[in-house]
Amino acid sequence: MSSERSCITCSDAAAPMRVVEVELAHGLAVCVDADGRRQQVDVGLLDAVALGETLLVHAGTALAREPA
Amino acid sequence: MRFARELRDGALARALASSLPALVARGRSYKLMEVCGGHTHAIYRYGIESLLPDGVELVHGPGCPVCVLPMGRVDDAIEIARRPGVILTCFGDMLRVPGSRGSLLEAKARGADVRMVYSPLDALRIATENPQREVVFFAIGFETTAPSTALTLRRARAQRVRNFSCVCNHVTIEPPLRALLDSPELELDGFIGPGHVATVIGARPFEFIPREYGKPVVISGFEPLDVLQSIELLLAQLAAGRCEVEIQYRRVVGWDGNQRAREAMAEVFATREHFEWRGLGSIPYSALRLSDAYAELDAERRFALESVRVADPRECQCGEVLKGVIKPWECRVFGTACTPERAIGACMVSPEGACAAYYSYGRHVRDGEPTTTTAV
Numbered sequence: 001m002s003s004e005r006s007c008i009t010c011s012d013a014a015a016p017m018r019v020v021e022v023e024l025a026h027g028l029a030v031c032v033d034a035d036g037r038r039q040q041v042d043v044g045l046l047d048a049v050a051l052g053e054t055l056l057v058h059a060g061t062a063l064a065r066e067p068a
Numbered sequence: 069m070r071f072a073r074e075l076r077d078g079a080l081a082r083a084l085a086s087s088l089p090a091l092v093a094r095g096r097s098y099k100l101m102e103v104c105g106g107h108t109h110a111i112y113r114y115g116i117e118s119l120l121p122d123g124v125e126l127v128h129g130p131g132c133p134v135c136v137l138p139m140g141r142v143d144d145a146i147e148i149a150r151r152p153g154v155i156l157t158c159f160g161d162m163l164r165v166p167g168s169r170g171s172l173l174e175a176k177a178r179g180a181d182v183r184m185v186y187s188p189l190d191a192l193r194i195a196t197e198n199p200q201r202e203v204v205f206f207a208i209g210f211e212t213t214a215p216s217t218a219l220t221l222r223r224a225r226a227q228r229v230r231n232f233s234c235v236c237n238h239v240t241i242e243p244p245l246r247a248l249l250d251s252p253e254l255e256l257d258g259f260i261g262p263g264h265v266a267t268v269i270g271a272r273p274f275e276f277i278p279r280e281y282g283k284p285v286v287i288s289g290f291e292p293l294d295v296l297q298s299i300e301l302l303l304a305q306l307a308a309g310r311c312e313v314e315i316q317y318r319r320v321v322g323w324d325g326n327q328r329a330r331e332a333m334a335e336v337f338a339t340r341e342h343f344e345w346r347g348l349g350s351i352p353y354s355a356l357r358l359s360d361a362y363a364e365l366d367a368e369r370r371f372a373l374e375s376v377r378v379a380d381p382r383e384c385q386c387g388e389v390l391k392g393v394i395k396p397w398e399c400r401v402f403g404t405a406c407t408p409e410r411a412i413g414a415c416m417v418s419p420e421g422a423c424a425a426y427y428s429y430g431r432h433v434r435d436g437e438p439t440t441t442t443a444v
Contacts, residue, residue, distance in 0.1 A: 042223075045332075046328075060187020
């Protein structure tokens with residue numbers, strides 16, 4: 001959904017993003033969406049995330065993992 | 069992105085839709101409410117209504133947080149933004165929502181420093197980069213978005229960022245659903261439940277709907293096949309005389325949600341006794357404020373805001389649209405005085421607002437039935 005016009009406050013803006021950098025000490029990760037856009041993401045709601053995982057991100061926070 | 073192609077497959081959608089008429093009793097009507105604006109958007113975008121059997125009607129619910137925010141709160145945001153030294157940050161869709169004296173975008177044009185952010189984390193970064201300015205995050209959203217605000221406020225406190233604060237407009241899903249279910253105007257047969265709110269709070273909090281009101285709920289994903297399958301599950305429950313909460317969106321949603329998110333919200337927020345909803349009026353215990361432990365980060369206290377209650381514009385029928393009593397195109401100002409470019413009501417502002425979705429996808433013929441676009 002990330003490449004489509006949608007409203008960030010509504011839950012369909014929870015977009016799958018892939019982890020490309022992990023800053024575990026700060027509870028953060030850098031993720032990219034399907035269009036390659038990078039965003040810093042708070043991963044504090046999930047158990048330790050790993051490079052390459054796909055997360056469901058809403059308003060800069062990962063809410064869940066996409067199933068493998 | 070992994071599932072997008074399969075879940076938007078037109079042939080699969082038509083095959084699924086062909087199984088629906090067998091679940092529908094001749095002559096009976098079915099009113100199913102999609103609670104979430106994200107579902108409204110998917111339904112219009114993919115033409116899902118045109119795949120449904122006669123008698124099955126989708127009613128668009130109050131689940132767009134932009135659409136339900138009353139004018140008084142927009143006025144509050146503008147009031148803060150106009151103060152010297154303030155940077156007001158908010159999500160993009162908030163910028164165009166009309167208050168009683170214009171929108172945040174118009175306040176920005178008149179010189180206020182209003183900035184769009186994609187996350188509360190972005191707002192906090194603006195605060196750390198501008199230590200001489202007061203940076204205020206105008207938070208809106210249901211339980212999907214509230215954890216993000218909670219984590220950022222925790223972070224701000226841990227990092228002792230003194231020039232950051234938050235106007236909390238977060239709302240919770242259960243009270244407006246109860247208000248709708250208690251409303252005599254509306255007879256609903258079932259609910260397409262909000263998938264990402266349920267990712268956070270779990271499916272269990274929706275059990276009051278079958279238990280107390282006797283209506284089925286299916287927690288749904290946001291792709292067109294997710295929504296169609298959820299409609300099938302609802303119709304199957306109704307056909308079999310069952311009434312329960314089911315999870316269609318199982319690849320993400322569980323019964324208990326995300327425990328850390330619920331804990332963060334419980335720590336950072338407290339329930340407001342009253343909160344005004346656009347079109348729905350005051351609903352008790354339906355919104356969140358910052359808890360006393362986070363009072364120092366509460367912009368309403370820091371700026372001594374005196375929130376005023378502002379009546380909705382008289383010509384606007386957002387309330388009836390939000391309650392599903394009328395379709396967007398039945399509103400007296402739809403597509404004429406009220407358009408996405410110059411909205412009177414908030415339902416025309418957000419892409420997930422029912423009116424904007426109708427308008428954007430060409431479903432705005434005023435006389436008679438709306439036009440349809442190509443299905444899925």
